[in-house]
Amino acid sequence: MTAPFAPQPTVTVRVFTQRLSATPRGARLARHLALNQLHDWGIPYDTPTAENIEVIVAELAANAVTHGRVPGRDFELRLSLVTGSVRVEVADTRGEPFAAVRPSGPLEDGGRGLLLVDALADRWEVLDREPPPGKTVRAEVDVPGWPALVGRVGSDG
Incomplete structure (x- = not known):
């Protein structure tokens, strides 16, 4: 896993x-909805931030379904x-323990999400889902130019 979440409280602007x-x-719908929501929040479709979030949502949603x-x-x-x-x-609601990240073989179809x-x-x-049963996978992508984005989001109602 990457760097741990910061212990200081965050301020949620939009959900x-x-x-x-x-x-x-x-x-598939999860990926499309995520991209549209990012666009509404002022993060254009073709930015590296939106593209990274698109792949993350696609992989996590595919895992939840599979x-x-x-x-x-x-x-x-x-x-x-x-x-x-972001x-x-x-x-998801499956109560089984989370499977560890493992490298997949070069000929395998999956395992890279x-x-x-x-x-x-x-x-x-990975967290226990609230309310149980299940689990939640949480990922964060830092947004360059955050102060300017907050000004735009805060002014749209």
Whole structure:
């Protein structure tokens, strides 16, 4: 995992939360919703920040659908614009312990998702889901030019 989360409290400026079906379609929708929300917050689609968050959301949503799926239960996407960064949280309802990050072989189709999250996020961790059962994977991506972004977001209502 990358650098630990800072112990000081953060100030949340904006939050977006959506429950999605634990299906491939739900995972794709999570990525599209995240990009649109970032754009609404003043983080353009073609910036490195948006692109990194897009990949993180895609990987975490795919993991929630593939490994965290419980029949009849949704997964949740939560984006928070916090002091200096965007926080991505994807929660599923599978109560099994979290599988460690492991390198995949060159011929394997999968197994690289959390390695990508580790490479693209400035910080990430796995938490017990609140309320239980399940887990939440939280990742943060720092936003360059944060003070200017806060001024734009704060003025849009």
